[in-house]
Amino acid sequence: MNSIVLNIALPLLVAFLLPLIHASSRIAARITGPLVLMVMMWSAVIVFKALEYPVSIALGGFLPPVGVSFHLDQLALLMATIIPLLMLLLWPYQYEQNLREQTVLLLLAAASSGLALSGDLFNIYVFYELISVASFGLAAANRQASSFAAAFRYLLISGLGTVLALTGIALIYTQTGTLNLAQLGLLSSRLDNPLGLSAFALILLGIGVKAEIFPLNGWVAEVYSTASTRTSALLAGLVSKLAVLAIVRILVVAYDDSEAGLMLLVFGVLGIIWGEFSAWRAQDLKRMFAYSSIGQLGMILLAFSIPGEAGMFAGIAMMLHHLVVKPALFLLTEKWNHGTDSLRGAARLSPLAAALFVLFALSLIGVPPLPGFWAKMLLMSGLVGMDTSVYYIALAVLMIATVVEAQYLIRIAVTLYSASDRSSELRLASNTGVMSLFAVVLLSALLTLTPLGSKLYHIAAESSNRALYIRTTFNVNPTPVLEHKNATQEASL
Amino acid sequence: MNPIEMNPVALQWLLYFGAMGLIVIGIAGVVLHQNIFRMVLALAIAEAGGNLLLVIAGFRFGAVAPILQDDALQTLNTSNMVDPVPQAMVLTSIVIGVGIQALALALIIRIHQRYGTLNMREVHACMMVDINKSAAVDDLLSAQQPRGRRPLPSPPESTAKRANNE
Amino acid sequence: MRNLTALLFSGGLAFLLMVIAWQFTLGDAPMLIGAAILDNAVKEVGAANLVTSVVLGYRGIDTLGEIAILFTAATATSMVLGSFAMTDEASETEQREDGSILGSSVRLFFPLLLTLGLYIIVHGHLTPGGGFQGGVILAGAFFLPLLAIPGRSINHGGIALVEGFSGAAFILIGLTALFSGQAFLQPLFEHGVIGHLFSAGSLPLLYIAVGLKVGAELSGLLANLAGISSHAAEAEK
Numbered sequence: 001m002n003s004i005v006l007n008i009a010l011p012l013l014v015a016f017l018l019p020l021i022h023a024s025s026r027i028a029a030r031i032t033g034p035l036v037l038m039v040m041m042w043s044a045v046i047v048f049k050a051l052e053y054p055v056s057i058a059l060g061g062f063l064p065p066v067g068v069s070f071h072l073d074q075l076a077l078l079m080a081t082i083i084p085l086l087m088l089l090l091w092p093y094q095y096e097q098n099l100r101e102q103t104v105l106l107l108l109a110a111a112s113s114g115l116a117l118s119g120d121l122f123n124i125y126v127f128y129e130l131i132s133v134a135s136f137g138l139a140a141a142n143r144q145a146s147s148f149a150a151a152f153r154y155l156l157i158s159g160l161g162t163v164l165a166l167t168g169i170a171l172i173y174t175q176t177g178t179l180n181l182a183q184l185g186l187l188s189s190r191l192d193n194p195l196g197l198s199a200f201a202l203i204l205l206g207i208g209v210k211a212e213i214f215p216l217n218g219w220v221a222e223v224y225s226t227a228s229t230r231t232s233a234l235l236a237g238l239v240s241k242l243a244v245l246a247i248v249r250i251l252v253v254a255y256d257d258s259e260a261g262l263m264l265l266v267f268g269v270l271g272i273i274w275g276e277f278s279a280w281r282a283q284d285l286k287r288m289f290a291y292s293s294i295g296q297l298g299m300i301l302l303a304f305s306i307p308g309e310a311g312m313f314a315g316i317a318m319m320l321h322h323l324v325v326k327p328a329l330f331l332l333t334e335k336w337n338h339g340t341d342s343l344r345g346a347a348r349l350s351p352l353a354a355a356l357f358v359l360f361a362l363s364l365i366g367v368p369p370l371p372g373f374w375a376k377m378l379l380m381s382g383l384v385g386m387d388t389s390v391y392y393i394a395l396a397v398l399m400i401a402t403v404v405e406a407q408y409l410i411r412i413a414v415t416l417y418s419a420s421d422r423s424s425e426l427r428l429a430s431n432t433g434v435m436s437l438f439a440v441v442l443l444s445a446l447l448t449l450t451p452l453g454s455k456l457y458h459i460a461a462e463s464s465n466r467a468l469y470i471r472t473t474f475n476v477n478p479t480p481v482l483e484h485k486n487a488t489q490e491a492s493l
Numbered sequence: 494m495n496p497i498e499m500n501p502v503a504l505q506w507l508l509y510f511g512a513m514g515l516i517v518i519g520i521a522g523v524v525l526h527q528n529i530f531r532m533v534l535a536l537a538i539a540e541a542g543g544n545l546l547l548v549i550a551g552f553r554f555g556a557v558a559p560i561l562q563d564d565a566l567q568t569l570n571t572s573n574m575v576d577p578v579p580q581a582m583v584l585t586s587i588v589i590g591v592g593i594q595a596l597a598l599a600l601i602i603r604i605h606q607r608y609g610t611l612n613m614r615e616v617h618a619c620m621m622v623d624i625n626k627s628a629a630v631d632d633l634l635s636a637q638q639p640r641g642r643r644p645l646p647s648p649p650e651s652t653a654k655r656a657n658n659e
Numbered sequence: 660m661r662n663l664t665a666l667l668f669s670g671g672l673a674f675l676l677m678v679i680a681w682q683f684t685l686g687d688a689p690m691l692i693g694a695a696i697l698d699n700a701v702k703e704v705g706a707a708n709l710v711t712s713v714v715l716g717y718r719g720i721d722t723l724g725e726i727a728i729l730f731t732a733a734t735a736t737s738m739v740l741g742s743f744a745m746t747d748e749a750s751e752t753e754q755r756e757d758g759s760i761l762g763s764s765v766r767l768f769f770p771l772l773l774t775l776g777l778y779i780i781v782h783g784h785l786t787p788g789g790g791f792q793g794g795v796i797l798a799g800a801f802f803l804p805l806l807a808i809p810g811r812s813i814n815h816g817g818i819a820l821v822e823g824f825s826g827a828a829f830i831l832i833g834l835t836a837l838f839s840g841q842a843f844l845q846p847l848f849e850h851g852v853i854g855h856l857f858s859a860g861s862l863p864l865l866y867i868a869v870g871l872k873v874g875a876e877l878s879g880l881l882a883n884l885a886g887i888s889s890h891a892a893e894a895e896k
Contacts, residue, residue, distance in 0.1 A: 002842060002843065003837075005837065005843040008720075009830050009833060009843065012723065012727050012826070013826075013830045013831070013834075015727075015730070016730060016822070016823050016827050017823050017827050020819065020820065020823045020824075023819075058842055059843055060716055060719045060842055060843070060844045060845050060846070061846075062703070062716065062717050065692055065695070066692050066695045066696060066699075066717055068718055068719075068720050068721065100734050100735075100738045104734055107730070110727065111724070114720075114724065122582055122585075122718070123718070123720060123721055123724070125586075126585060126721045129589045129728055130727055130728050133589075133596065133728050133731045133732050133735060134735070136593075136600075136735055137596070137734060137738055137739075140600060140603075140735065140739050141738055143741070145603075145607035145620075146619075146620045146624055146627070148603045148607065148739065149608070149616050149617070151600055151739075152529065152600040152601065152604060152616075153620075155596065155597050155600065156529075156532055156533075156536065156597075159523075159536045159539075159540075159593055159597075160539070162540070162589075162593070163516060163520065163536070163539040163540055163542070166540075166543035166544070166546075166547065166586055167542075167543050167546060167676075169547075170543065170546040170550050171546075173550045173551075173578075173579065174549075174550045174683065175689075176689060177576075177690045177691040177692065177693060178691040179578070179692065180692070183691070183692075193682075195679060222620065225628060226623075284628035284629070286628060287628070509683050510677070510680050512680075513680040516676060517669070517672065517676055520669055520672055521669035521672075521673065524668055524669045525665050525669065551690075553690075558787065559708075560707060560708045560709065560710070560787055561701070561709070561854065562707065562786075566854045569701050571700070571701065571709070574709070576690050576693030576694075577697065577700075577709045577710045577712075577713045578693045578717075581710055581717075582718075582721075584714060584791060585718075585721050585722065585725045587791075588725050588726075588728070588729060588873075589728050592728050592729050592731070592733075593732065595732055595736055596732045596735050599740050599884065600739055602740065602884070603740070
């Protein structure tokens with residue numbers, strides 16, 4: 001189990017050395033990155049398979065309340081497997097001058113794995129910051145004037161988020177004197193007051209910058225329409241999910257049965273309204289997908305705001321669905337860099353890309369047999385199951401948003417297939433190969449719906465179990481070290 | 494031990510409000526300023542406030558720094574020390590802040606070279622023009638805005654010249 | 660209109676934060692992990708500077724993340740500024756004559772700063788100091804000539820070498836612990852006598868790696884920023 005730290009150590013090591021590898025052999029430098037990602041995937045899969053129940057590992061050999069601990073459960077390892085996989089798909093293979101970009105991507109992979117695994121508040125913050133800095137670099141990698149400006153605005157908003165998150169962490173530390181999530185769970189009564197809740201709100205806003213949370217998402221459309229499509233796909237597909245995951249971990253473990261969930265609901269609903277209506281107004285595809293991803297992330301936050309297994313199940317399903325669909329849609333826009341009107345008749349020239357678009361769009365809307373339908377279904381039944389007026393309002397908003405979403409996506413689909421009066425010279429995405437892979441994933445999810453559903457339910461039940469999380473963290477097995485009597489005793493009080 | 498003749502409670506209030514005040518000043522600076530360089534400076538102030546808050550979290554009256562020196566090295570007495578964890582955290586967050594600020598400065602240099610301005614509104618306007626151009630979309634949204642309030646972006650060449658003359 | 664919104668936003672935030680400050684319970688904050696570390700750090704890590712035992716021992720992974728952030732920032736900065744192309748052009752422009760006062764004081768200060776930085780790094784487990792503080796001084800030592808003699812080129816290859824190997828050394832020390840059956844980044848070796856230079860196990864080694872890494876990253880960052888600004892100054896003339 002301890003070997004999972006390789007998922008952080010190895011990409012960092014190679015990233016540090018990549019300039020030197022490049023100086024000695026260019027070919028070696030080109031293949032090292034994908035190789036490392038494959039090793040990461042392999043190591044995550046091995047641990048995932050060996051994992052029977054959640055395990056906590058103590059970094060540095062210091063037992064959890066004092067040292068930093070990683071919490072290995074199925075959700076964390078699932079993300080740790082997806083991270084290198086998605087990066088392999090979106091890796092810049094074909095470009096020559098991309099050594100620094102590869103370095104930054106490896107750093108992003110390490111930080112993402114760390115964020116998925118970490119069980120310590122400040123460690124989460126550190127990895128989150130590493131993700132931030134890496135994504136600023138990727139956003140500016142285009143070297144266009146507009147991408148510099150967009151990256152700078154992104155950096156400013158994110159920097160504000162950093163300050164807010166740091167303030168929240170400091171508040172939690174003054175209230176509890178600890179940073180370990182499990183111990184915060186034991187002390188959650190100290191956080192169930194206005195001060196503790198405002199600390200959560202600050203962390204939610206801070207980390208929520210990457211999760212495209214409502215008031216702090218001004219950067220989304222700008223960055224996604226100036227950065228390369230691969231970067232947009234990574235940021236929208238992966239980084240936003242990891243930020244949501246970090247928030248959910250803090251919520252589930254440290255803020256059980258408090259009003260913190262309602263905060264998530266409010267921000268989620270606002271995000272849905274703002275995102276979907278902005279997407280409806282958008283004039284070009286990139287911005288439309290950017291805004292629609294804000295709306296989708298609002299739905300994910302909404303799902304996670306439902307307490308208990310139902311919410312976690314719906315949230316994970318929505319999250320994975322969005323993780324497959326959104327990168328594919330962004331890849332689609334690589335060659336569609338035009339207004340939506342000029343897409344007229346494009347389906348005739350590239351039938352495959354158009355068909356894939358329709359498939360993804362229908363799944364995003366939630367048309368019955370496709371996986372997106374089941375994810376949305378879970379969310380709606382979860383909302384109905386709460387049987388509270390607030391959740392019914394959220395349900396109504398969700399319904400309306402779905403109609404809006406359907407309207408703008410189907411509008412594009414109709415444009416694609418309508419007869420063009422002039423001969424369109426528009427060739428659609430060239431890398432339909434990668435997109436077809438995403439489609440295969442989506443369709444295979446459709447075919448294995450029952451086993452997948454029960455597996456996801458299992459994962460959700462495990463990761464929404466707060467008592468299990470705490471028990472796991474304090475029964476650490478590997479590498480015996482001196483007992484920290486003080487900390488564990490006070491923790492059990 | 495207490496170097497300041499002051500009520501501990503009052504001092505603690507002062508510290509907390511001071512840290513929060515720095516954060517507020519910084520955030521207000523980022524939101525209200527138009528000069529992007531000043532925005533970065535304001536961000537640095539806000540970060541300093543956050544760091545100060547962390548340090549205060551580990552502070553206690555009459556305690557010494559968590560370093561064993563001289564007498565304490567013999568007795569290994571650690572009971573009268575402040576919390577070392579927030580200090581380590583502050584060290585980390587200062588370095589993070591330095592990295593982010595350096596990157597921000599690099600971006601500012603590039604933005605100034607390309608757009609010839611440090612005004613956030615002008616930078617934003619230039620950027621939107623570029624985005625709309627690359628997306629082949631007419632600038633419909635800004636056409637719907639009321640005229641007058643929003644300064645039209647000047648073309649990059651002329652502004653670059655002006656910036657050099659200054 | 661926009662100003663009004665911004666004013667309202669910051670006013671609201673100020674109000675919120677001040678309300679939070681008002682709610683603080685007075686008296687000392689509870690100290691759970693802090694107290695446990697104060698009690699056990701001498702036994703477990705053996706560094707006289709307890710902050711160092713937190714930075715490199717208890718929260719070593721945070722420090723690894725931190726140097727990774729500096730490295731990412733440096734890489735992203737050179738991605739934005741395009742350092743290599745720039746320095747090639749900059750080295751073609753001839754070096755300006757340095758004023759004799761500036762030049763000789765730089766020559767005087769350089770070894771002093773270098774010694775001071777290395778001293779602070781090496782004594783990081785004993786005194787208030789360490790890799791970050793010393794690394795910044797090292798970077799200052801290397802930046803001083805750039806300030807005194809604008810347009811002077813800096814050895815980017817050397818910086819890349821130091822930053823690569825020092826960062827790798829940190830991780831490799833951590834991995835050595837992992838492969839010898841312990842946890843990642845667990846302190847190695849005997850603790851030795853507390854307060855001596857050769858004590859605290861592998862912590863001084865880790866701090867040397869951190870110090871060199873921070874020094875290299877910051878000099879790279881500063882050289883990049885200085886290179887581009889002196890280049891821009893050349894272009895203006």
